[in-house]
Amino acid sequence: MESWERELKQCVTSPEELSGLFRIDHLPLAEVAGRYPMRITPHYLGLIREVGDPIWRQCVPDPEELSDFSQSPDPLDEERLSPVPGLIHRYPDRVIWIASAACAVYCRFCMRKRGVGCSGMKSAPIEEAASYIESRPQIRDVVLSGGDPLLNSDDRIDAILCRLRKIPHVEIIRVGTRVPATFPQRITPRLCRMLKGHHPLFLNTHFNHPAEITPEAAAACARLADAGIQLGNQTVLLKGVNDDPQVMRELMRGLLAIRVRPYYLHQMDLVKGTAHFRTPVSRGIEVMEALRGHTSGLAVPHYVIDLPGGKGKVEVPAGQVLRDGSLLHVRNYLGEEIVYQDLA
Numbered sequence: 001m002e003s004w005e006r007e008l009k010q011c012v013t014s015p016e017e018l019s020g021l022f023r024i025d026h027l028p029l030a031e032v033a034g035r036y037p038m039r040i041t042p043h044y045l046g047l048i049r050e051v052g053d054p055i056w057r058q059c060v061p062d063p064e065e066l067s068d069f070s071q072s073p074d075p076l077d078e079e080r081l082s083p084v085p086g087l088i089h090r091y092p093d094r095v096i097w098i099a100s101a102a103c104a105v106y107c108r109f110c111m112r113k114r115g116v117g118c119s120g121m122k123s124a125p126i127e128e129a130a131s132y133i134e135s136r137p138q139i140r141d142v143v144l145s146g147g148d149p150l151l152n153s154d155d156r157i158d159a160i161l162c163r164l165r166k167i168p169h170v171e172i173i174r175v176g177t178r179v180p181a182t183f184p185q186r187i188t189p190r191l192c193r194m195l196k197g198h199h200p201l202f203l204n205t206h207f208n209h210p211a212e213i214t215p216e217a218a219a220a221c222a223r224l225a226d227a228g229i230q231l232g233n234q235t236v237l238l239k240g241v242n243d244d245p246q247v248m249r250e251l252m253r254g255l256l257a258i259r260v261r262p263y264y265l266h267q268m269d270l271v272k273g274t275a276h277f278r279t280p281v282s283r284g285i286e287v288m289e290a291l292r293g294h295t296s297g298l299a300v301p302h303y304v305i306d307l308p309g310g311k312g313k314v315e316v317p318a319g320q321v322l323r324d325g326s327l328l329h330v331r332n333y334l335g336e337e338i339v340y341q342d343l344a
């Protein structure tokens with residue numbers, strides 16, 4: 001057993017363990033954790049400063065998860081778009097490959113809350129998924145997702161990547177993983193050596209708060225970057241966690257400093273059990289306007305809504321634009337209205 005596998009056994013998985021650690025009499029959360037599993041790594045637990053802070057909110061069950069009746073477990077229709085179990089094919093040229101149902105930390109706001117950590121979500125059977133991709137030459141981009149694909153053994157990840165690399169039309173492979181933030185011990189030198197053999201490889205990680213950018217996370221990202229892997233980041237806009245211009249600016253700058261390029265800022269999906277994290281789109285625009293022009297353009301992600309019904313992602317524009325004939329009225333980062341002469 002590798003040391004990261006031993007570490008994973010030290011995770012907190014029941015609310016009672018928290019009441020002892022944080023000296024709270026009684027946390028009435030067993031029912032919530034029974035419905036939506038809980039797991040917190042020792043590393044992530046160590047980032048909690050106080051009950052209810054942004055780290056706590058992301059990982060500790062909340063009774064509100066069970067009182068959200070308005071939404072669907074799968075608003076993006078991922079199940080309908082699965083031609084093979086564990087493969088989501090929505091866009092013509094790329095697919096999502098569910099490589100694991102498990103995560104190091106179960107995020108309370110997860111868009112796959114319907115299945116992560118449960119027997120209901122299945123990872124794609126390697127041969128079946130690979131044959132599907134092999135017989136469709138238009139697929140040139142495969143996104144390994146989950147769950148967290150890096151909760152697999154190195155050997156299993158290697159087997160998936162080797163199989164995909166036998167398919168000539170698969171140009172790029174992406175890995176979507178939150179372990180650099182929640183479980184940096186998983187990014188071992190051995191894992192990085194293995195990944196390095198499968199370029200061009202992109203890895204999108206998932207940091208939501210500046211407190212997640214620890215020395216351990218920075219070291220994990222450095223090991224990946226040194227293996228030549230392009231690092232991006234997907235952040236979810238979360239009420240009470242990062243729906244604040246200052247916090248978001250600190251997060252995005254902090255990511256660049258650990259060699260991670262912000263990619264997406266996601267508006268919360270309309271997933272059942274997560275309503276208490278939702279913010280209005282106007283808040284997202286406000287946060288984006290506090291980035292553009294106020295810090296490096298490299299620190300500015302694309303703010304996207306993943307449309308219900310599997311209709312795809314759309315970018316939400318910031319910086320209001322009005323057209324008057326061939327004149328564009330735009331607002332710059334200082335809030336000034338500027339008129340730009342377009343081609344007539």
Ligand SMILES: *Cc1c(COP(=O)(O)O)cnc(C)c1O
Binds near residue numbers: 088
């Ligand atoms: C987000 C997503 C992708 C990847 O989209 P990009 O915009 O290329 O990053 C692919 N398939 C599905 C189903 C997705 O939700």
Ligand code: SF4
Binds near residue numbers: 103108110112116
């Ligand atoms: S790591 Fe990703 S897939 Fe896993 S619970 Fe968190 S958001 Fe969901």
